[in-house]
Amino acid sequence: MSTRPTAPSPDASPARLCRWVLGLALRRRLSLLAVGATTLLKVGVDALKPWPMLFLVDYVLQAKVRPAWAQTWAEFLPGAESPANLIAWCVAATVMLFFLSWALGLVLSYASVSLGQRMVYDLATDLFAHLQKLSLRFHAKQSTGDNIRRVTADAACVSMIFKDALLPLATALASLLVMCGVLWRVEPGLTLLALAVVPWMAVVLRRYAKPMLDLGYQQQQVEMRLYQLTEQTFSSLPVVQAFCREELNDQALARANRDTIDATLALTRVQLRFKILMGLATAAGTAAILWFGTQQALAGHLSIGVILLFLSYLGAFYEPLASVMYTGLVVESAAGSAKRVLEVFHTPHEVNDPPGAKALGRARGEVRFENVTFGYEPERAVLRGISFQAQPGECVALAGATGAGKTTLASLIPRFFDPWEGRVELDGQDVRNLTLRSLRTNVAMVLQEPFLFPLSVAENIAYGRPRATQAEIEAAARAARAHDFIASLPKGYRTVLGDRGATLSLGQRQRLAIARALLKDAPILILDEPTSALDADTEHELLAALETLMSHRTTFIIAHRLSTLRRTTRILFLKDGGVAEAGSHEELLARGGLYARFWQGS
Structure with a gap:
């Protein structure tokens, strides 16, 4: 043909x-x-x-x-x-x-x-x-x-x-x-x-x-x-x-x-x-x-x-x-x-592979933003002059009020969008010079709204790794504290879910989405409100498990829950499209600035 x-x-x-x-x-x-x-x-x-x-x-x-x-x-x-x-x-x-x-x-x-x-x-x-x-x-x-x-x-x-x-x-x-x-x-x-x-x-x-x-x-x-x-x-x-x-x-x-x-x-x-x-x-x-x-x-x-x-x-x-x-x-x-x-x-691909794009192997996980400015509409920037560096294995929290640009910032790492100005680097290479496939293979995400497909539970977890073994699927589910409720389903891991996972609770869908991200085993992990739909006990168990898993990955957590923020190594507090404050939870509280007021208000 x-x-x-x-x-x-x-x-x-x-x-x-x-x-x-x-x-x-x-x-x-x-x-x-x-x-x-x-x-x-x-x-x-x-x-x-x-x-x-x-x-x-x-x-x-x-x-x-x-x-x-x-x-x-x-x-x-x-x-x-x-x-x-x-x-x-x-x-x-x-x-x-x-x-x-x-x-x-x-x-x-x-x-x-x-x-x-x-x-x-x-x-x-x-x-x-x-x-x-x-x-x-x-x-x-x-x-x-x-x-x-x-x-x-x-x-x-x-x-x-x-x-x-x-x-x-x-x-x-x-x-x-x-x-x-x-x-x-x-x-x-x-x-x-x-x-x-x-x-x-x-x-x-x-x-x-x-x-x-x-x-x-x-x-x-x-x-x-x-x-x-x-x-x-x-x-x-x-x-x-x-x-x-x-x-x-x-x-x-x-x-x-x-x-x-x-x-x-x-x-x-x-x-x-x-x-x-x-x-x-x-x-x-x-x-x-x-x-x-x-x-x-x-x-x-x-x-x-x-x-x-x-x-x-x-x-x-x-x-x-x-x-x-x-x-x-x-x-x-x-x-x-x-x-x-x-x-x-005739609608052009805004994000595509440039000529001579390099295929990236398994990344170390060093992420760097250099004076990044970006917006969805012309003349309306959401992010302005963002600069920071995350070391391999570091856990960085993105905090701030609704609309501060947290999810937007995270979406620039896998190149869902390209910045207007500045650059985003992975292991010292501009992500725009890498092939999209190799870049996104190195990034696992849990979105704010967990999306599940009308497939079996096992197929949903293995969506990013279709050749994963049953043992690997179950290990990811256990790490995400999802194994117990999966086992209680009529056909266990072979249970076919409804459209968008409608037959499950929001908390159950969230745990399956986390299991899917963990099974991908990418060196960079982006979690957008990963525990927002979990009860306190399940959240505590999941965060404890995630701490072990995140120790080998560069992790970005978008969070409002203070229990989640306290477990990160560094917090970037965003306001008006910029990084207003940066530091650990204790450091930011000691400064008594925007983050401290955010903490006290919460």
């Missing part, structure tokens, strides 16, 4: 979108070749289907003088001297051609769906990988439901453009080329008459294209609102139930469903009017051919077989003609989803 083609801009023209989709199809060259070959075969077979009927009517039933091609065919068939045998051969040829067309249609349908789904798979995989690497700043501004829809529903736009636009367009052009050539050679006058309704079809398409596009976009928007409402409700169900919002949410969902129904029906009504007018154009063309053809036949200028040939072709003639006109409409309708996909691809 070839590499992904360069994504056009989100505002690319329909033609540019089609070239991009074709580039995605070319990644699956064998599948595309199979679709193309099957399409050409089917077009050829469909063009041959009416000819046995023409031969039967004109040269068997009416016994007209056979032209060279008909005479050659008749002489080739065994028993051609007998009209009965010729009738049998014509019927057999018709059945064979219809069966072959049907079989090729099945193959083409399967091959095109298969290729379309593989294109969606390729695009969704690329999109998922790109989204995972985008900065937390990007994801903070995007809803989870919106990103899910981009990877699932919006990625399907490439299949829609390919299966419903490009493939029908290619098939239609091939069919029109073959049929127009055949019809023109047989009877130019009737061919021009068949094409006379094309301007009518073009006017109808122009009249209804924009309303169908606008209504299609409205339908997508109301469906998106319905999806977001459902996702928001079930992702925050405890809050919904606690505040008795069920009835209000039911009403909101009912309104969203009504809006979806109204939008769908409005679009359907316009589509039906469009199809009726296009059908009238087809009927008018067919009626004109029938009337003019019979007049010519009565005058002896045209055979009945030729009229039947034209009528047979017309059904397959107007449909691809409409497909050619309809292609732009299909692409435009998929452009909204394509734009949302392309917006992601």
